[in-house]
Amino acid sequence: MSSTSSTARSPMAPPRSFLWSRRIFLTLLTGFVLLPVYVMVSSSLKPLADVSGKFRWLPSGLTIRPYIDIWSTVPLARYFVNSLIVAGAATVCSVVIAVFAAYAVSRYQFRGKRVFTVTVLSTQMFPGILFLLPLFLIYVNIGDSTGIALFGSRAGLILTYLTFSLPFSIWMLIGYFDSVPRDLDEAALVDGCGPLGALLRVVVPAAIPGIVAVAVYAFMTAWGEVLFASVMTNDTTRTLAVGLQGYSTLNNVYWNQIMAASLVVSVPVVAGFLLLQRYLVAGLTAGAVK
C-alpha cells in the first residue's frame, strides 16, 4: 500500500538482452492492444461506403455523421440512461453493503465467519447460466404473486448486478480494512463513537482508495454485463449491452455507427477507469494480493 509507484529491483543497469526483448515485446503488445481501438476510432469517422466495402486503413473522408445518426437509428439515449441508472444504483448499493460486511469480517470475531466468507467467495465460481434460469423464474413468480415487477424492470437488474460485484468487493475490502491500523478505530471508540461511527469516520476515510477501486469494479461489472441484460430487460428497460445490437438491420449493418456508438458507451467507463486506475492497483495491492 505504501510503495505503489516503484520497487527497486536491481541497483545495476539491466543487461542488453533484457532491454531488447523488452522493447520488442512491449511494441508487439502495444500493437495488439491498440489495433481494435484504432479500428473503433477510425471507423467511427468514416462514411458508410468505407465500412461496407473493403477495409481501409485510412478513411476516404472524415465525417462526424455517424455520431449524429447513432441517436436516431436506435433509441441510444434511452439505453444510455437505463445503463446509467442500473450501473449507478448497483454500484452504490454494492459498495455500501460490501463496506458493512467487510468491516464485520475484518473487525469482529463471530461464529460462522469462515462459512460466510467461503460461501460468498464461492458464489464467484457459479456459472451465471446456473442461476439465470431459476432467477428468471423467481422474478417472474414474485411478480405474479406480489405485483413487484422484478422481471423486465431496472430494479431486478440492479438487484442482480449488485450481487455480481459483491463477493469480490467484500474480499478486497476485508484486506483493505485489515491494513487500516486498529488503533485508529479504537481511538475513535474511546472518543465516544459507536462501532458504526468508528467505521464511517475513521475506517472508511482511511480506506478510500480501496473503496474507490471497488466502486470502479462494480460499475464496470454492471455496465458490461450481457447475459442477464439480454433475458431480463424489455423495450423500455433495455440497457446498452443489448441495445447496441440494434444497428444491424436485415439490409445493412451500419458499422460506422456501431463503432461510433461503441466509442460513446465506452468513454465513461474507460475515462473513469484510467483516472482511477492508481486506486485500483493500490487497492489490489493492499487487499486482494497478499
Place this chain on the structure above:
Amino acid sequence: MTTTTASAESGERTVRENSPGAARGPRRTGRIKRIGLPYLLLLPALLLELLVHLVPMVIGIVMSFKELTQFYIRDWGTAPWSGLDNYQVSVDFDAPVGEALLHSFLVTVAFTLLSVGLCWLIGTAAAIYMQDTFRGRGLLRALFLVPYALPVYAAVITWVFMFQHDNGLVNHVLHDQLHLTDKPSFWLIGDNSFVALLTVSVWKGWPFAFLIVMAGLQNIPGELYEAAALDGAGLWQQIRRITLPSLRPVNQVLVLVLFLWTFNDFNTPFVLFGRSAPEAADLISVHIYQASFVTWNFGTGSAMSVLLLLFLLVVTGVYLLLTSRGRKTADV
C-alpha cells in the same frame, strides 16, 4: 489474520467497557448489540446472496429433476418430476444431446487452458518488463488496461467488425496485403472461429493478469533483490530466482480466478457469435443457454448447469489441495 483480529476484538471489548457509549443503555442490550452487530452488518450482503445466488442455485438443482418445459414456466412447482431423466439425456454421449454437450465441454476445456495460459504468460511478462521505471511507462500501463476497461460488448463488437469476411481488417491484412491465404477466410463460422474466440479472449483477459501480477510485484521486499545482487545474480537470474517464486501465492489465486471466469464466460462468445455459436467455438455457457432458451427445456438446461457446477467444484477443490500443499512445503 485470525490472531490479529482476536486481539483487536479483546482490545475493543475493554475499550467499550470503559467508553461512555457502553454506559448509555443497560448492560444486557449492550452485550446483545455487541454480539449481534457483526451479523447485522452482514445481513444485507447475506440476504442478497441468498436471493440471487443460493436460493436460485437450490431451485436450479430441484429443476434439474423436473420435466420443465415452457408450459410450466409460470408455475414451475407443478412440473412433473422426472427423476434422473434430464441427467441421463445430458450424459448419454451416443445420443445427439449428450454428444453435443460433450463436444462443447471439450471445446471449452481446450479454450480455457489456452486462454488462461496465454493471459497469464503475457500479463506476467508485461508486468515484469515494466517493473523498472522507464520513459512512457505510465502511459503504456494505462494503454494496456484499456481492453480490460472497455465494456465487453463494445470491445467484442469491434472484433466482430475486424473479423468480417468482406470488409474486415483481418482478411484485408492476411489476404490482400500479406497474401498469406488463397482466398478470404471466414472467421466467425467454421473452424477458424476457435482462433477468433481465443484471440478476443486473450486480448480482453490478459490485462487482468497484468494488473494482479503488477500489484503482486510491489509486495516483494526490495531487500531480496539487493541481497541477490550482492551475491552476483544478474537480472534474468533475479527474475527466475526471486520474482517468479515470490509471485507464487498471487499466481495461485490469479490462475484459479482466470480459469473460472474463462470457463464460465458467456459475454464474449455471445457477442462474437450471437445466439448460436459455431461448433468449433461452442462454449458451454452459450451451449446451455441455447439448450434452455431456444428449446425452452429448462429441466435439461438445469441438469447441464448442475453437472458444470460439479465439475468446477471438483477442479477447484483438487487445484486448491494441490497448490496449497506445494505452497506449504515451499514456505517451510
